[in-house]
Amino acid sequence: MQSLPPSSSAFDSGRAAEACLVAEFAGGRTMLRRQHVGYPLHVTRGFYLDAARPDLLTLYLQSASGGLYAGDRLTLDVAAGADTSLHLTTQSATVVHHGRDAASVQQARIEVASRAFCAISSEPYVLFPGANLSLDTIAVVADDAALFLADGIAVHDPKGEGRSFAHYAARLRVMRPDGRMLLRDSGRIAGEQFLKGPLGTMAATATALLVAPKERLPSIALLARAVDACGCLAGASEAPNSAGLVMRILAPDAGALARGIEAAFHVAAAAALGVQLARRRK
Template structure:
């Protein structure tokens, strides 16, 4: 039997995989109407964790591999139908390995229907030395829907030899169903910039976009204050075109950042759904 090279092998050109998830509201709760998940993606059964909002479906998206590798091109397609309530998160942080001049690309296409609630809240990526990761997200959100979208990263050098990651970049495009652009956000940072103090002594960074009608948004000051109590340094402001709120978060490490993102999810969930949500155990 011939052995195949591991995903991290120099002989591997990277993986191309897609995951498609469609959530509908039926019978008083949200359920997965369709799922197609290719390796390395993996999902378990859905969970209904909130007594006050029993229709809210929480799904953990897992990785069946050891993280993201050079040449990986992964795409996640999420569709949340009218009046559904869906929360997609990860089971843990995802390690990003050396990019080997080809890097890794994670794409997301999200559609949120009228009256729906959708939260895509991944744990921070962990950038190993040489990691080169690009996140590219496009979301279409109905006028009265809610989208909570969070992504970020933490830096980790296992040998503590001062070796930086290569690059992290993110692009987010938020549109209305008629194609009108609400928000376009782009950012990038190189590892040597962080090593040279571009973010002070902080080693973890995240962005949050919260698209919602005004009556389903949290108070800006409360939003930031609760995240800061987790040990983070955050700043929130209104999003362009009256779309909602945006937040940037800095943290000294990945664990602190993960706690700040979790707190932000609960603040946003309380404002959007009118109830305190249960803790998502991992």
């Protein structure tokens, strides 16, 4: 495939890349049984970081480019098999560059099988002036499985001229393997609207979702306190159809938001797995 500089001209149509990760439980721990990862994405070797849960596999999803560019189309397909314990995270925040009237699109499909635990906690997307980002996620979660999912954005103008991103949209659907819909969550906002202050003085926001049986959920108060302690403002409630918990997070910047997402992950994982996990260094 011929490769062109990602921002070389107005005629660049962006890149298409796909990452497919399949985890299975074997030999007493979770193994990455199959992977297919296309440029610019890269997955590190697997890490087993938790003495209390030696079966838990941690993977870092990395980008070999400078972020998301106009017209990029990235697809992430993650399957956590029965009895697996998997944590997928990113190595750092992802910069989203000027969209030049072509959205950067990231789609994700996540399958979490019976008795599995799957956490996907991404560092924030940093929206530069003119950025146009669209996220579309579908998750299929077994009744007795647990999924933690967090995505967030932060705005940044390197020149400090008050310029805004162009557009941001996100759609999330969570269902059971039989096709029963548990929840839908969608929203969109233009950069000009964002600058008018819907978040007040905050420049970053995220949604964290925990789908799990009731006995594997943390208390809302505990979850909110942990995130608030990172300099964020957090509010959580029960998800529709008794699916779990949904949390909205506001933060003054990308760094505080990343710390808040990490705190939410650790509280959610402790409730779902019954142990405190080690810090994920980046």
